[in-house]
Amino acid sequence: MLQPHFLLSVVGCFIFFTSSYVYASTSSNPPQLQTLNTNPEYINPKLPPRTLSSSKKFEGSSDLVQLRYHMGPVLSSSPINIYLIWYGRWAASQKLLIKDFINSISPATAAAKPSVSEWWRTVSLYTDQTGANISRSVLIAGEYTDKAYSHGIHLTRLSVQQVIATAVKSAPFPVDHKNGIYLILTAQDVTVQDFCRAVCGFHYFTFPSMVGYTLPYAWVGNSGKQCPEVCAYPFAIPGYMGGGGPGALKSPNGDVGVDGMISVIGHELAELSSNPLVNAWYAGEDPTAPTEIGDLCEGLYGTGGGGGYIGQVMRDKQGRTFNMNGKSGRKFLVQWIWSPELKACAGPNALD
Numbered sequence: 543m544l545q546p547h548f549l550l551s552v553v554g555c556f557i558f559f560t561s562s563y564v565y566a567s568t569s570s571n572p573p574q575l576q577t578l579n580t581n582p583e584y585i586n587p588k589l590p591p592r593t594l595s596s597s598k599k600f601e602g603s604s605d606l607v608q609l610r611y612h613m614g615p616v617l618s619s620s621p622i623n624i625y626l627i628w629y630g631r632w633a634a635s636q637k638l639l640i641k642d643f644i645n646s647i648s649p650a651t652a653a654a655k656p657s658v659s660e661w662w663r664t665v666s667l668y669t670d671q672t673g674a675n676i677s678r679s680v681l682i683a684g685e686y687t688d689k690a691y692s693h694g695i696h697l698t699r700l701s702v703q704q705v706i707a708t709a710v711k712s713a714p715f716p717v718d719h720k721n722g723i724y725l726i727l728t729a730q731d732v733t734v735q736d737f738c739r740a741v742c743g744f745h746y747f748t749f750p751s752m753v754g755y756t757l758p759y760a761w762v763g764n765s766g767k768q769c770p771e772v773c774a775y776p777f778a779i780p781g782y783m784g785g786g787g788p789g790a791l792k793s794p795n796g797d798v799g800v801d802g803m804i805s806v807i808g809h810e811l812a813e814l815s816s817n818p819l820v821n822a823w824y825a826g827e828d829p830t831a832p833t834e835i836g837d838l839c840e841g842l843y844g845t846g847g848g849g850g851y852i853g854q855v856m857r858d859k860q861g862r863t864f865n866m867n868g869k870s871g872r873k874f875l876v877q878w879i880w881s882p883e884l885k886a887c888a889g890p891n892a893l894d
């Protein structure tokens with residue numbers, strides 16, 4: 543029943559936001575809390591657009607956003623168990639950076655405000671038909687490294703599932719039907735079908751014929767060498783804009799590819815949790831091309847974003863750009879998420 547076309551369209555990542563739409567939606571709604579940190583300066587840079595054009599579906603009016611619940615499950619069991627699959631060669635420092643972000647989601651984490659766990663609070667406002675909220679706790683429950691590129695240096699949307707199957711057998715990961723998800727991360731030398739051209743990441747669910755059972759998963763690639771101006775935006779901007787235009791922002795942890803991945807991972811985890819089997823929260827009439835809670839806020843990182851502006855974010859003394867804090871003093875720049883409460887994009891660094 544599942545046609546390749548269905549598979550392709552349903553998992554598209556939608557990395558490009560519709561700027562005037564985002565602007566309209568954020569400026570007309572009361573913003574969220576904000577704890578001001580007096581150290582960093584506040585900036586709202588205007589940057590050149592990404593290279594690929596965005597979906598214009600919702601441009602111009604937030605009234606057109608019909609985010610609806612389609613009766614399926616959300617990830618409400620606590621904690622959400624993430625099984626990490628590192629595909630290809632990863633530096634220990636890169637792994638640590640990504641794990642620090644994931645481990646910053648749970649509220650128990652000590653982090654300065656605005657924090658990653660406050661950011662996830664918006665995600666936790668989504669419920670299923672029993673009224674159960676998405677869990678606020680996220681745990682790394684297992685890890686597997688495929689250093690040998692066992693399925694080659696190029697992956698397709700289907701061979702990604704073979705990578706998961708290999709990891710499930712070798713790790714081994716438990717069959718965690720209740721609250722498990724797989725997160726497969728490809729190193730910068732791995733090419734993936736549609737990576738850089740149409741998507742920076744996607745989420746879907748595994749098939750029993752390939753993996754043995756049905757579990758939600760997400761893939762995100764390190765774009766550092768292949769297309770940072772697409773998937774690590776705004777830390778890299780299109781080359782043709784180089785002369786005279788505004789420059790790219792300095793990434794918070796000095797690794798453009800991985801710092802860019804962090805926001806995409808946030809995007810995919812938020813969507814996967816609210817739409818794990820692609821039958822829960824999404825906008826649009828076509829379930830094969832859902833617009834999900836991250837898609838609606840793509841490219842927006844703070845108050846006053848849209849129309850080429852990314853929104854008000856912070857810049858520290860070293861010039862690094864960020865909009866939230868995590869554990870161990872980490873800083874991250876992560877896109878906002880559509881709030882069901884505010885009917886607008888929301889984030890922990892919103893200004894009053």
Ligand SMILES: *[C@@H]1O[C@H](CO)[C@@H](O)[C@H](O)[C@H]1NC(C)=O
Nearest residue numbers: 666667668669674675882883
């Ligand atoms: C659960 O979601 C509802 C609806 O968005 C929200 O009003 C409520 O505060 C949430 N509860 C928790 C415990 O987060």
